Amino acid sequence: MRDLAGRPELLALNTATLGHREPLAGVIDAVAAAGFGAIAPWRHDLDESQAAAEGKRIRDAGLKVSGYCRTAYLSAPDAAGRAAAVADNVRALHAAAELGAECFVAVVGGLAAGSRDCADSRKQILDGLAQLAETAAELKVPIALEPLHPAYAADRSLLCTTAQALQWCGQLDPDGRGDFGVCLDAYHVWWDPERAASIAAAKGRIMGYHVCDWLVPTRDILLDRGMPGDGVIDLRSLRAEVEAAGWDSWVEVEIFSAEDWWKRPKEEVLATCVERMTSLC
């Protein structure tokens, strides 16, 4: 397991951590100044028609792009909605390529609006992902399937566990070309009784590792995630498992915290992330 002490360059900053309060251009220098080695922007942080210029700005600041967040949801009540989602995701893949992103993060969607049929919505999602495979391969931007905590199954992601993500990788990329992999987020996977085995099985498929913490109590299931160290996730053990499965790239901090960290100055947030991750987690 790597020692992150004094090595903030092994960290990535997901811009959700700063609450999307200002455009990407405004945060790049602060992220670089705090010592991070990479940044992961969200689509709404930038004008995608300027993605190449934004990518250059990021590189000029000495940063890499650990990932680009995220897919439009792929389940929808009708074929037109599903086709629109695929088309939107193709556009995002092109932007991800222009940014120089290591991967495009897939948050796949929950139940199609009006549906109670998990199996059908999962099939829609898999169909949509399959339609992105060719673009991902052409652009050399792999798609990182991120299982989300089952608390989001209804409205954000019917991809709920690491094991399920690996099964989907096998279906979408049976030859292991690497166009699909998994993004593991501590918040989403920590509770899983099959966690250790699933992460070990992800060897060679891991494309991202995100961290924040699970607060007790959790006041809001979406927007009350904790700064690493403030909650109950065994982040060091989890990182050990992920690194034992071959992950040797950035540890990405992604914190949704509407009532706490999103209200603090970005410099304080960034410094705290670095301090916690290089000393504690």
Next chain:
Amino acid sequence: MRDLAGRPELLALNTATLGHREPLAGVIDAVAAAGFGAIAPWRHDLDESQAAAEGKRIRDAGLKVSGYCRTAYLSAPDAAGRAAAVADNVRALHAAAELGAECFVAVVGGLAAGSRDCADSRKQILDGLAQLAETAAELKVPIALEPLHPAYAADRSLLCTTAQALQWCGQLDPDGRGDFGVCLDAYHVWWDPERAASIAAAKGRIMGYHVCDWLVPTRDILLDRGMPGDGVIDLRSLRAEVEAAGWDSWVEVEIFSAEDWWKRPKEEVLATCVERMTSLC
């Protein structure tokens, strides 16, 4: 799959649905009058020293006791705390026997206070459950392990999936004597990508089937559960899976709804439960 139309006697009412606003004695007649065939009380609904009398009162009203809720959490920071939980659960098993309960429902506990070690807390829980086996067998009150939604892993239950509950049953009751089984609750299991296979594998181990619904949005992860039919769970499909796995007893309605159903008159709540379950779910 059974047709519940006109058969409210196949329903059980878990008293949590009424918000624990009055002692058990006050709700028994209303539950019977609404047509339910069984009731599932919680420990704090009654004076356990009077459990035999309460059991008689329930029988005299023409009801059975589908289950008794629920175990004290079995994880704790020290051995004294764990021993106290076991002793408390032994007392509850005696009360369950006096009530005539079909099972004692186990909500096993989350991380021990101050711990981030899921494996260690799970071991504590399994050790505690094993210590209850003899009493459960003597009293002929089996323990129904209820996997809870992973949203509760930190503070309520590190037993998170049906598959995990079955694995624990195998460890606790390797010879299939029936002292341990599983209680399936729609709210907790609906999202599981392994749902169908796990429920099929539960054949012969199912000791309870609870229903409520998952609302979108969910305003409070503990206390904003929905009346069946008001949310996104495919309750008919789920019941079909549970019944295909051999379950032929009560469908128990258990709704935690602090801001909605708990504020309505109990007669309205009970009538709505019966109407929904006998027509829709």
